[in-house]
Structure formats: C-alpha cells, structure tokens
Amino acid sequence: MSEQRSTRTENEAVSRVERLLGLLGELTQRDPSPALRERLRALAAQRLREDPGCAAPDVGKARGMPAWFKPAFAALLLGATGLAGVLVAHFRAHEPVSGDRAVKGIRSVISPENKPNVAFAPQFAGRRPEVHRRQPARAQATSTGRMTIQLPYSNSAIETGTYTTLRVSMSQSDLESLGFPINATIHDRRIAVELTLGDDGLPRAISLPLPLEVMKEKK
Amino acid sequence: MRWSWISRKAKGSRNTATSDDVELAERLKQRDERAFLRLYDLHRSSVFRFLMHMTGSIAAAEELTQEVFVVILDAMCAEKFGQFDPRKGTLEGYLLGIARNLARAEQRRTRRLVSFDNVIETPEWERLLSAFFEERRKQDVLALMATRSELRVLYRAILELPEQYREAIVLCGLQEKNYRDAAIILQCSEGTIASRMNRAKTILAAKLRRSGLCAAAASTILRGKEDPDVRAEINANGK
Numbered sequence: 001m002s003e004q005r006s007t008r009t010e011n012e013a014v015s016r017v018e019r020l021l022g023l024l025g026e027l028t029q030r031d032p033s034p035a036l037r038e039r040l041r042a043l044a045a046q047r048l049r050e051d052p053g054c055a056a057p058d059v060g061k062a063r064g065m066p067a068w069f070k071p072a073f074a075a076l077l078l079g080a081t082g083l084a085g086v087l088v089a090h091f092r093a094h095e096p097v098s099g100d101r102a103v104k105g106i107r108s109v110i111s112p113e114n115k116p117n118v119a120f121a122p123q124f125a126g127r128r129p130e131v132h133r134r135q136p137a138r139a140q141a142t143s144t145g146r147m148t149i150q151l152p153y154s155n156s157a158i159e160t161g162t163y164t165t166l167r168v169s170m171s172q173s174d175l176e177s178l179g180f181p182i183n184a185t186i187h188d189r190r191i192a193v194e195l196t197l198g199d200d201g202l203p204r205a206i207s208l209p210l211p212l213e214v215m216k217e218k219k
Numbered sequence: 220m221r222w223s224w225i226s227r228k229a230k231g232s233r234n235t236a237t238s239d240d241v242e243l244a245e246r247l248k249q250r251d252e253r254a255f256l257r258l259y260d261l262h263r264s265s266v267f268r269f270l271m272h273m274t275g276s277i278a279a280a281e282e283l284t285q286e287v288f289v290v291i292l293d294a295m296c297a298e299k300f301g302q303f304d305p306r307k308g309t310l311e312g313y314l315l316g317i318a319r320n321l322a323r324a325e326q327r328r329t330r331r332l333v334s335f336d337n338v339i340e341t342p343e344w345e346r347l348l349s350a351f352f353e354e355r356r357k358q359d360v361l362a363l364m365a366t367r368s369e370l371r372v373l374y375r376a377i378l379e380l381p382e383q384y385r386e387a388i389v390l391c392g393l394q395e396k397n398y399r400d401a402a403i404i405l406q407c408s409e410g411t412i413a414s415r416m417n418r419a420k421t422i423l424a425a426k427l428r429r430s431g432l433c434a435a436a437a438s439t440i441l442r443g444k445e446d447p448d449v450r451a452e453i454n455a456n457g458k
Contacts, residue, residue: 013424020366020373020427021392027351027370028393032267032281040259040288047296048252 146194147208149179163204166195169215170206180208189214240310247291248300255295259288262311265394266318272389273322275378283325287317308403315404319386326382369427376426384419387412392419 169190176182182191192213196205243261246254266287271280291314294300303313348370352363377388383405390401391412398409398416405412 009428010421010424013428014420016369017373017420017423017427018392020369021388023351023366024370024374024377025393025395027348028268028271029264030268030271031264032284036281036285037256037259037263039285040292041256043289044252044255044292047292048250048255 146210147180148205149207150205151178151203164197164199165207166197168193168195175206175208178206180206189216191215237309241305243310244300244303244305247295247303248298250295250298255288255292258291258310258314262314265311266314268394269315269389270318270322272377272393273319273385274325279325283318283321286321287314290317290321309400312400312404315390316406319404323382369430372427372430373423376423380419380422384415384422387415388419388423391416 170193171190172182175191175193191208192215194207194209195203196207198204243254243258247258263284267280267284270283270287271277274280274283291300294302303310308316348367352367377385377393380388386405387401390396390404391398396404398412401412402409
C-alpha cells in the first residue's frame with residue numbers, strides 16, 4: 001500500500017517537474033542583445049567583403065606587401081632586440097663601477113640610526129664609463145654628517161642584494177691608513193664606525209658617523 | 220519510472236536539414252554575408268538560450284554565442300563549411316553542437332562554479348515572473364507563491380545537475396527539442412537521451428519535493444489547517 005503511494009507521489013512529482021520545465025522554458029525565452037548582431041555583422045563585412053583572402057582581420061592589411069613580410073620582420077626585430085639586450089648585459093657585467101657611485105649607493109641604504117639593519121641593495125643605475133680607475137679611496141663627507149669610504153678589496157661588481165651594517169670600533173691609525181682624514185695623535189683611543197657587509201660576507205664600505213664617537217681602547 | 224520518449228518521438232521529428240537549411244548552407248559555402256546574418260537571425264535565440272542554461276550566466280552566454288558564430292565565419296573564410304552535412308542534421312543542431320563544445324571548453328578553462336544568480340536574479344527575470352503571475356492573479360495567491368518559489372528552486376537544481384543530464388534537460392525540457400534532435404546534437408542514441416531525461420527529472424523531482432515540503436508546511440500554517448498528505452510526507456521524511 002505504502003509502495004503504491006510512494007510510486008504515485010513520485011509520478012506526481014515528475015509530472016510537476018515537467019509542467020514547471022515547460023513554464024520555465026516559456027519564461028526564459030530571451031534573445032542576445034542587438035549589439036551582438038551588429039558586432040557580428042561588422043566582423044562578417046570585414047572578413048568576407050574587404051579581404052578576399054579571408055586572413056585574420058588584423059593581419060596582412062597592407063596591400064602590395066607579401067603575407068610573410070610582417071611576421072618575418074617582427075621575428076627579425078625581436079631577434080635583434082634580444083641580441084642587443086644580451087650584449088648590453090654582457091658588457092655591463094664586465095664594466096667596472098666607479099667607486100664614488102658605489103659609495104653613494106651604499107650610503108643611501110645606511111639608516112640614520114646607529115643600529116645594525118638589513119636593506120635592499122641600491123640599483124647602480126646610469127653607470128658611466130670610468131676614465132680613472134682605482135684611484136686611492138678618499139672619504140666623502142655627506143650631508144647626513146658621516147664619512148664613507150669604499151674598501152679597496154671589495155668587489156663592487158658583485159651585487160649581492162642585501163647589506164648588513166655592523167657597528168664596530170677601529171683604531172685611528174687604521175682609519176687613517178684607509179684614507180680617512182684623521183690625525184692619529186691619540187693612539188689609545190678608538191673610534192666607532194659602521195662597517196657595511198654584503199651578504200657574501202665581504203666588507204663593502206666603512207662609514208664614519210659625525211661627530212666622531214671616541215672610546216678608550218680596552219687593554 | 221516514466222518513459223515519455225515514445226510520445227515525444229512522434230512529435231514533429233526533424234533529424235535532417237530542410238530545403239531551407241540546404242540552401243542556406245550552400246550560400247554559406249559561397250561566403251555570402253547575408254546568408255551568415257540570416258543564419259544568425261534564425262538560430263540566435265536557440266544558441267543563446269542553450270548557452271545561458273548551460274553556463275548560468277547571461278554575459279557568458281552572449282560571449283559564447285558570439286564565439287559560435289565566429290567559428291562559422293572562420294569556417295566560411297577557410298572554406299571548410301563543407302564539413303556540415305545536411306543529411307546528418309540541421310543547421311541548428313550543427314550550431315548547438317558547436318555551442319556545446321564551447322560551453323564545455325569554457326567550463327574546463329575557468330573551472331568556475333555555475334553562477335545561477337546571474338540568470339534568475341536579473342530584473343528581466345523578475346519582470347517575466349511578474350507578468351506571468353499578473354495574468355493569473357485571480358488564482359490562489361498561495362499556489363502562485365509556491366509556483367514562484369518552485370521555479371526558482373527548479374532552476375537552481377537544473378544548474379546543479381551533472382553536465383550530461385543538464386544538457387538533456389536544457390535541450391528537451393526547456394528548449395523543447397525532440398529526443399532525436401537532441402541525440403544528434405549530443406552525439407548519442409535516443410535511448411540515452413531518454414534515460415538521461417528520466418534520471419534528470421527524478422533528481423529534480425526529489426529536490427523539488429524536499430524544498431516543497433517547507434512551502435507546503437508554510438501554506439498549511441497560513442491556511443490554518445493541516446493537509447494530511449503533507450503531514451504524512453513530513454513524517455515519512457523525518458523518519
């Protein structure tokens with residue numbers, strides 16, 4: 001009895017679905033927007049009427065020019081650009097960098113606070129060919145009140161990406177030998193400096209914050 | 220289980236192209252621009268509605284409808300429209316076959332969920348419903364409300380159907396294609412279409428019944444009396 005009832009209910013439900021499907025079909029009768037017809041009309045006109053060869057709409061429009069010319073020219077141009085890029089990258093990689101510019105770049109990443117920090121390496125944009133190479137390093141006084149010198153044994157051509165600044169103390173004679181204009185009169189005094197290390201572990205530059213912070217040498 | 224495909228089959232089956240289709244196909248082969256526009260005018264609604272129901276999105280349906288006709292245009296340009304064989308099916312079936320492939324490719328590409336709200340939440344949908352119910356306002360208000368709610372549930376359920384069932388329901392249930400035409404479009408046998416339709420209707424009926432119980436219960440509360448059938452159904456489902 002309950003099986004019959006279940007079958008009857010199921011049949012009724014399916015009939016109901018059929019009725020609703022018919023209704024839904026009626027209700028969802030709609031057309032695409034008229035703009036679509038216009039777009040297709042224009043496309044058909046362009047491709048069927050104007051171009052007897054029926055090539056792609058934007059290709060081979062220039063009359064009197066062979067069809068292979070544009071792709072060949074584009075490929076040639078692309079190849080030439082790639083070759084030029086490779087050559088520029090090659091020469092730049094082997095070009096020595098002016099010490100002044102490298103020092104400026106390093107200086108820009110040193111924070112004003114005297115705390116060790118990590119910063120992104122500056123891009124050495126606009127390198128100029130150097131006339132005088134490897135002149136004796138001279139300390140540069142900056143507007144922020146510090147003197148910075150690039151260390152002679154650092155390889156500035158290697159861009160390591162990050163820098164670390166360490167606060168250390170150095171003897172005055174050592175600083176003088178590196179090119180800082182210091183009168184090494186008081187030999188038992190050390191001066192606080194900031195040592196900039198590349199993440200390859202090599203020291204890149206020494207920066208001398210002004211005014212000088214002098215400390216007594218520990219014995 | 221009900222098998223309704225025998226009666227459907229008798230209803231105006233047209234599995235080969237008419238002379239109009241043959242003539243139009245010939246003109247398309249000759250790259251006749253007017254023939255292309257004629258093809259669009261004749262079959263745009265069918266293609267668009269199929270895509271709308273398959274994607275659940277009006278915007279996607281418009282985009283894909285354009286792509287269907289661009290495929291035809293490409294075939295005309297490449298002189299490949301000869302691939303259409305009027306003996307095997309109609310032009311509409313040919314277009315719906317392209318539409319089906321594009322809809323599948325779109326779903327594979329985007330892997331997105333069907334967004335049914337796009338279709339049934341539009342103002343146009345509401346306007347159509349309102350017009351429909353306006354005509355029948357002398358009928359029982361509660362019945363109309365229930366129908367409105369059921370239509371919404373049904374459409375959501377259709378979009379949640381597995382693709383093969385949805386295709387069959389959209390073509391045969393919503394677009395009133397006969398099983399033979401649907402079988403040609405979906406490249407399967409009529410028996411397969413009948414089976415898919417039957418299964419799809421059963422799934423839809425089950426979903427509708429589950430949601431309908433709530434509506435019926437609400438209706439009984441509003442009427443102030445309890446329908447014994449509804450009570451029995453609720454009890455049966457509660458067990």
